Amino acid sequence: MIRRRALSATVVSIAAAALVAGCSAEDGPPADASAAANGPVTDLRVEVVRTLPHDPDAFTQGLEISGDEIFEGTGLVGESWVEARDLDTGTPRVRVDLPAPLFGEGITVDEDSLWQLTWRNGIAIERDRDTLVERRQIPIEGEGWGICRSGDRLVTSDGSDTLTFRDRDTFDPVDTVRVTDHTGGVDRLNELECTDDGAVYANIWTEDTIVRIDPGTGAVTARIDAGQLRASLDIDAGERPADVLNGIAAVPGTDRFLVTGKYWPSMFEVRFVP
Missing domain, CATH: 1.20.5 (Single alpha-helices involved in coiled-coils or other helix-helix interfaces)
Structure with a gap:
């Protein structure tokens, strides 16, 4: 002064x-100039449309709908797997286990391929979408957390406040964006879901929160409070108590999503509403 x-x-x-x-x-x-330039963040909550059963022993890392099937990938060494099952009945069609020491992370379907990340193993795995048979392994730097396909690029997270855009064929990184809101960087970005309107949704690790991100700017445009879902669970339904929210899949052609969590006995079909 x-x-x-x-x-x-x-x-x-x-x-x-x-x-x-x-x-x-x-x-x-x-340093926070980009955050200061962000517009207001819309606060939303979940409106439950219906409740579905979910494997309470699944340490969910990735969830995605493709066609009439839902794909799920799980984590932990010696317990990681990826599975395709009927969207309506929940009947498994095919499942593949990951051998130790691989720790499975996020998954996404890209045409006839399914990509699966690993946490600290330094590889991404491309699989045949129908058989889930491994096609190849691609070396990656750092940790793998979430992944989704947005247009002609793949989008990945590593637990930081950065999204990495990757070539769909080579998996090479081609660009990055820092995710911010009015307070600064938004980190612990976990499982991702890319939607047809161009947005990227991300679970925030350890929180009952999902954020909607503009991938062009990195700005958080909405924050969804999903705390009521965990509160409604029978947390002791499985051998392990229900853990954090993780797993989000857009229902094609609708405004609804399927969401679940690690060791959750239920999966919820929801809308994000004011």
Whole structure:
């Protein structure tokens, strides 16, 4: 703050202020400039349409609907698997286990392929969509968390506040965007779902929260409170108590989503509403 004193000090004060301003301009914008530029975030909640059964022993890492099937991938060393099952009946069609020491993470369907990430094993696995037989392994740097397909690119998360865009054929990273809201970076981005309107939805690890992201800018445009879902669970339905929210799949042609969590005995068909 500049305090006015005697008239003789006015010129000196103005000069000093100008010098400080000039130095600040050269230093560049503040670190949270991108966050400050974000618009308001819409607060939403979940409206339950129906409740479906879910394997209470599944450590869910990825969930996606493709055609008349739902695909799910799970984690933990020695317990990771990926499965395709009938969307209406829940009847499994095919399931493949991951051998130790692989720790399964997010999954996404891309035409006749299914991509599956691993956590700290340094590989992404491309599988045949129908048989789930492994086609190839691609080396990746860092951790694998969530993945979805958006247009001509794949989008991945690694638990940070950054989304990485990847070539669909080579899996090479081609671009990144930092995810922010009005407070700054939004990290712990976990399971992802890309929707037809171009948005990316992400579970926030350890929270009952889903965020909607504009992948072009990284801005969070909506925050969905899903806390009522966990509160409605029979947390002791399985051998292990229900854990964090994780798993989101858009229902094609609707405004609804399927959501679940790690060791949840239920999966919920929901809308995101004000």
